Amino acid sequence: MLSNFMNKSSWQLNWPLIGQDKVISFLEKSILADKVVQTYVFSGPKDLGKSSVASAFARNLWQKDLGDKEETFNLDSFSSDVYVLEKLLDKRQIGIDQVRDFNERLGLSSFFNSYKIGIIKDAQYLGQDAQNALLKTLEEPREKVIIILLTENHQSLLPTIISRSQVLYFYPTSYDIVYNYLLSNVEIERSLAKDLAAAASGRPLRALKWAEDNNLYQELILKVSQAFEFINSDLSARLNMIEEIFGKKPDNDLVWSYIEQWELLWRDALLLSLGLSDRLSYPNYLNKWRDKMKIEEGNGYHQRSVKALKSLQQAKTYLTGSINLKNILENLAFHF
Numbered sequence: 001m002l003s004n005f006m007n008k009s010s011w012q013l014n015w016p017l018i019g020q021d022k023v024i025s026f027l028e029k030s031i032l033a034d035k036v037v038q039t040y041v042f043s044g045p046k047d048l049g050k051s052s053v054a055s056a057f058a059r060n061l062w063q064k065d066l067g068d069k070e071e072t073f074n075l076d077s078f079s080s081d082v083y084v085l086e087k088l089l090d091k092r093q094i095g096i097d098q099v100r101d102f103n104e105r106l107g108l109s110s111f112f113n114s115y116k117i118g119i120i121k122d123a124q125y126l127g128q129d130a131q132n133a134l135l136k137t138l139e140e141p142r143e144k145v146i147i148i149l150l151t152e153n154h155q156s157l158l159p160t161i162i163s164r165s166q167v168l169y170f171y172p173t174s175y176d177i178v179y180n181y182l183l184s185n186v187e188i189e190r191s192l193a194k195d196l197a198a199a200a201s202g203r204p205l206r207a208l209k210w211a212e213d214n215n216l217y218q219e220l221i222l223k224v225s226q227a228f229e230f231i232n233s234d235l236s237a238r239l240n241m242i243e244e245i246f247g248k249k250p251d252n253d254l255v256w257s258y259i260e261q262w263e264l265l266w267r268d269a270l271l272l273s274l275g276l277s278d279r280l281s282y283p284n285y286l287n288k289w290r291d292k293m294k295i296e297e298g299n300g301y302h303q304r305s306v307k308a309l310k311s312l313q314q315a316k317t318y319l320t321g322s323i324n325l326k327n328i329l330e331n332l333a334f335h336f
Helices: 021-032 050-072 075-081 096-107 128-138 175-185 190-200 204-212 214-231 235-246 252-273 283-293 301-319 325-335
Strands: 005-007 014-016 039-043 082-085 116-120 145-151 166-169
Touching: 014 050, 021 050, 021 166, 039 050, 050 116, 050 145, 075 082, 082 096, 096 116, 096 128, 128 145, 175 190, 175 204, 190 204, 190 214, 204 214, 214 235, 214 252, 214 283, 235 252, 235 325, 252 283, 252 301, 252 325, 301 325
Parallel strands: 039 145, 039 166, 082 116, 116 145
Antiparallel strands: 005 014
């Protein structure tokens, strides 16, 4: 995870080269100035490197804290001093019992007498009770205990958690950064690198996953095709497609992945309606958009795209709650 690092200071702090320079600069200055806070929120879409930066942050904290003693330790052995909390695959939310266990683990003494690091992935899935349980820990800061919440939407967190946290925003990077990142990390044809960089929408790690695993890339191609067909079908066909793609009991992660594709496609439609065809995530669909939706002739698709994108943002909020997944999908079918 922490490969291709750059050395930037006398402390040999190492960071992933993923285009999040503002975040990395802030964290590095905080470490060097001994102004680290107890709780951080890393907010932004998936595959922007939030997890990679969190891991690098932990590693750099240990290096700075150990100083000359660092040479006597193998930092890879510090796994006992970092605890990662994730949503269970069969659950819609991160539950209170998981958070209580998380709190207890962080309460244990550091094996190397240094920092204890707690990382919560997809923190937008923290339930109300779970957030309240976490809040109790945040209200009683402990020395050398750092908690990092990774989330796609920090607004899903309680205001009392946000007020006790340093919020850092991860933004999509430029097409050029993603493209060059691919060329420097994998052997890849330039034409494919261009397609992946465009589809990644500023997310270098997502592009890298597709480049390294052709099966994942083929899954992407299928999802985009199905998502495009869904958008451009009538209501009856959309409802049938929900059954065909998601089954009778939809999976939360699968629904999320299709919502992301619908967002990118509707964003492309909006860009086309504005005459910005050079910024598409899926340029291969340019002619299909024009043939099916006649965007170049107007036809109201600017407003339709805006409406659909708002519906998708609302759907993301519903996904972190207890609303039936099929109801969320059917609601999108009506609003597309």
